Amino acid sequence: MSMNRPIIGITMGDGAGVGPEIIMKSLKDAQIYDTCRPFVIGDAKLLERADQFVHTGLRVRRIASVEEAQFVHGTVDCYDLDLLPADLPIGQVSKEAGHAAFMYLKQAIELANAGAIDAICTAPLNKEALHKGGHIYPGHTEILADLTGTEDFSMMLSAPKLKVIHVTTHVGILDAVRMINPDRVYKVIRMAHETLQKAGYEAPKIAVCGINPHAGENGLFGYGEEDEKVVPAVKKAQEEGIQVVGPLPADTLFFRATRGDFDIVVAMYHDQGHGPIKVLGLEAGVNITVGLPIIRTSVDHGTAFDIAGKGIADEQSLKEALKQAIELAPRREQ
Structure with missing residues (x-):
């Protein structure tokens, strides 16, 4: 397994949406660990709750720095910001979840700026919750541009x-x-x-x-x-x-x-x-923000509040977003 696998921070997005579920489902795939070193920036207890819906059998391990991550299949390393209650209502707009989604992204950008990670992969956030949480942005892209001081950026879409x-x-x-x-x-x-x-x-x-x-x-x-x-x-x-x-x-x-x-x-x-x-397939499309000092890829779907908590959300777009993050991340020296 090559040691120059990129380190990818996956932000949990809105804790009331399908983000925690599709993250757990995606990280069940051992192949992901062959090609990158993934960890989650979010709330460990919500990942644990999500696993009650999706039954991956993965263990969630709390870490307080990227250095503590083990990047071993079978355990999900979670940089735990501990912002949300374990009983956060599922599938509902809340200012707490909106604020938390912003904080996960802010943390990811700080890690990227410090050179601790090579790419950010984002699970969906909810714009209404984001605004209720006091962060008035159209979405992820504008937050990333603002927090990295980027004036020129563009949306890139990638499909096979x-x-x-x-x-x-x-x-x-x-x-x-x-x-x-x-x-x-x-x-x-x-x-x-x-x-x-x-x-x-x-x-x-x-x-x-x-x-x-x-x-x-x-x-x-x-x-x-x-x-x-x-x-x-x-x-x-x-x-x-x-x-x-x-x-x-x-x-x-x-x-x-x-x-x-x-x-x-x-x-x-x-x-x-x-x-x-x-036309090439909704589940295969990935949204990538370019022009930032860091590679950022994203699912191209929303928080899907209507199916959150049911364990049926499709993780293919997130897995494809991880693949694109791996493909586009600057190569680490051996």
Whole structure:
């Protein structure tokens, strides 16, 4: 077992949701321990309670520092912040659970900044609970950006055979077109290049989507947005030696990427990038925040309060998020 397996901190997310259950189910897989050194940042007693629903038979071991972790299959190391009661109501919004979810992430970022961990993998939090707990952020990504002092970041989605990074995400389509500009497109191309290089791709092949159908087809569609907003960014990146092409028609580009022509696609707006990924399978998709000083991967589903406590939540997205964290984490020296 190689000693350079990345150390991955898994944050428990909202304790009232499915996070504790999918974590216990995922860590039952011995293969995960062959490829990384995982531990949980959360509340040990809620992991123990979750195991009453999912029956993995794993033991939860409380640790107070990463150095104390043993990373041995059969035992779940938990960096125990001890913030929630053992009888926290399941499947309900609570300010305590929202605050705790924030604190787990804050702790993970501190460990990452100290170089104690190589990547963060997040179980879902609940935005309403987060806000009730006094932390007014749209979600994980914005907390991570704020606490690491990151101004330029992007959402990358990864599924088998396809990686997509976004120029804009959670804004309306008219706002997205207004927000796309050469500087932002260039920064996202750079982030794609640097993220894949750190993960071991020597010269990542990047393709950039157009904004309009057929990437504008030489002015036939749209009002010259490609020439104004995308072309200068691609040229600048090419001049720096980055292997990037575009803007290309999005309708054929994703097919070409899944065929292996490109390592990653730069999408201009949310649905342009999300649609193709979701077609490939919701349980396989992973949400990755790039541009941060630390790799962060996440499940691409929510807290699922309606099924929490039933032991039926599917852990595949979390296992895939762990795999991506392993793939993208900077390589530790032997």
